[in-house]
Amino acid sequence: MRSESARAAATVLVVEDEVALSDVVQAYLVKAGYATGSARSGPEAVEVARALSPDVIILDLGLPGLDGLEVMRRIRAFSDCYVLITTARSEEVDRLVGLSVGADDYLTKPFSVRELVARVQAVLRRPRGEPGTAPSGTVRAFGELEIDTAAQEVRLAGQPVPLTPTERGLLMTLARRPGQVFSRHQLMEAVWGDTWIGDDHLVDVHIANLRRKLDETAGSARYVTTVRGIGYRMGKG
Numbered sequence: 001m002r003s004e005s006a007r008a009a010a011t012v013l014v015v016e017d018e019v020a021l022s023d024v025v026q027a028y029l030v031k032a033g034y035a036t037g038s039a040r041s042g043p044e045a046v047e048v049a050r051a052l053s054p055d056v057i058i059l060d061l062g063l064p065g066l067d068g069l070e071v072m073r074r075i076r077a078f079s080d081c082y083v084l085i086t087t088a089r090s091e092e093v094d095r096l097v098g099l100s101v102g103a104d105d106y107l108t109k110p111f112s113v114r115e116l117v118a119r120v121q122a123v124l125r126r127p128r129g130e131p132g133t134a135p136s137g138t139v140r141a142f143g144e145l146e147i148d149t150a151a152q153e154v155r156l157a158g159q160p161v162p163l164t165p166t167e168r169g170l171l172m173t174l175a176r177r178p179g180q181v182f183s184r185h186q187l188m189e190a191v192w193g194d195t196w197i198g199d200d201h202l203v204d205v206h207i208a209n210l211r212r213k214l215d216e217t218a219g220s221a222r223y224v225t226t227v228r229g230i231g232y233r234m235g236k237g
Helices: 019-031 042-052 068-075 092-100 113-124 165-176 184-191 201-213
Strands: 011-015 035-039 056-060 082-087 105-108 139-142 145-148 153-156 224-227 231-234
Touching (some): 011 019, 019 113, 035 042, 042 056, 042 068, 056 068, 068 082, 082 113, 145 165, 165 201, 184 201, 201 224, 201 231
Parallel strands (some): 011 035, 011 056, 082 105
Antiparallel strands (some): 139 145, 145 153
């Protein structure tokens, strides 16, 4: 199902099996100027995401057919769209597991629909480059890692590295100022936006995901170095 707004700037897929909640969320999104799509089950979510190519997915973890985490794993195989998870499970492990498979943000139920729309607006304000549009002089090399900050492309040993928008944003921020130490708060302002309010532990989770994709660990960092008590920097310590 899809509804359109004449001034829609982006498309948001709402994956929620509670029909009343889905309808309310979509109504607020349309009022805010977005086109919307909906899905009620896990398998339907994967199918609609593939067909609709949304800019943002609001994904409930408790879905029939496939749970939200498996849905996200499958969607990440073909899309790097922003994913905001919603869940009635408030345990920290649920949040961290959701983020570890590629979510950009989360809200626990019950949540304010206005806040949810604000989160959508916040992620869509993050800069996203278009491949092939980079001017010269924007590629930075760190050993086998090449980062094109204008085209938003990352290659490791000549092979593209599939990053989520949040992972890419963190890496680009660090790469633009090699050697500079960024606090978690500074990284959150740069990637999430200065109006975002949330736990700065999110930075650690996404950095851990990023390191895994760059084939490194915190104990043997070749590219992203932890500066204890402060934050992170690009390059070895």
